[in-house]
Amino acid sequence: MGVLPWSCRCGLNPSPSKSRGAPARPPPATRGRRSKYTGQSVRVMPMRVLTVGKKRSQGTQLLLEEYKEKLGHYCDVEDTLIKSNPKLTSDVKVQIEAEDASMMQQLKAEDFVVVLDENGKDLISEQIADLIGDAGNTGSSRLTFCIGGPYGLGEQVRERADATIRLSSLVLNHQVALIVLMEQLYRAWTIIKGQKYHH
Numbered sequence: 109m110g111v112l113p114w115s116c117r118c119g120l121n122p123s124p125s126k127s128r129g130a131p132a133r134p135p136p137a138t139r140g141r142r143s144k145y146t147g148q149s150v151r152v153m154p155m156r157v158l159t160v161g162k163k164r165s166q167g168t169q170l171l172l173e174e175y176k177e178k179l180g181h182y183c184d185v186e187d188t189l190i191k192s193n194p195k196l197t198s199d200v201k202v203q204i205e206a207e208d209a210s211m212m213q214q215l216k217a218e219d220f221v222v223v224l225d226e227n228g229k230d231l232i233s234e235q236i237a238d239l240i241g242d243a244g245n246t247g248s249s250r251l252t253f254c255i256g257g258p259y260g261l262g263e264q265v266r267e268r269a270d271a272t273i274r275l276s277s278l279v280l281n282h283q284v285a286l287i288v289l290m291e292q293l294y295r296a297w298t299i300i301k302g303q304k305y306h307h
């Protein structure tokens with residue numbers, strides 16, 4: 109059987125025993141389950157998630173509340189919904205610029221800004237824990253995550269980013285991205301605290 113066309117690009121092969129390429133990630137048994145901050149005291153900064161969008165679905169809101177409560181055991185968490193397409197324009201460029209300006213208004217100089225983008229840096233969960241710990245050492249006073257609307261984030265926010273990360277190589281709906289991010293932030297804190305959630 110020939111190698112599937114996508115296997116060389118992503119490093120995965122449907123039949124690992126016949127694979128010639130390196131796997132995209134190390135197998136779980138060899139992956140570290142700890143962050144460099146596991147078991148250490150980390151400066152706790154409030155977290156905020158900025159999302160561009162319209163009214164959230166009930167399901168998203170329920171899950172969001174659940175993760176806000178879980179995360180709230182470790183740090184203050186705030187979520188802010190930025191109105192999508194405030195100018196009600198049909199020009200995509202104008203829409204992105206208006207959403208970009210609204211998001212920039214929310215960002216303060218003392219924010220450590222993490223932009224979520226499907227082309228961002230690929231992190232494993234332990235590295236999200238590292239990111240939280242590292243951000244606490246920068247002198248920033250708040251950790252802010254930015255999720256774009258249907259056409260993504262604008263130039264100003266992208267340039268303001270202290271880090272740009274991705275949650276998957278797939279493009280996610282902004283509500284899905286929000287929930288995945290919240291779960292990963294909760295997971296990251298359990299990694300820092302050495303708790304049993306992550307194994």
Ligand SMILES: C[S@@+](CC[C@H](N)C(=O)[O-])C[C@H]1O[C@@H](n2cnc3c(N)ncnc32)[C@H](O)[C@@H]1O
Nearest residue numbers: 224225226255256260274275276278279280285
């Ligand atoms: C529907 S996506 C927008 C996709 C659009 N192609 C773009 O240029 O960003 C809405 C937002 O969800 C977030 N998002 C979607 N997929 C993501 C992924 N795989 N990793 C991280 N964030 C993602 C990003 O913040 C993105 O701006």
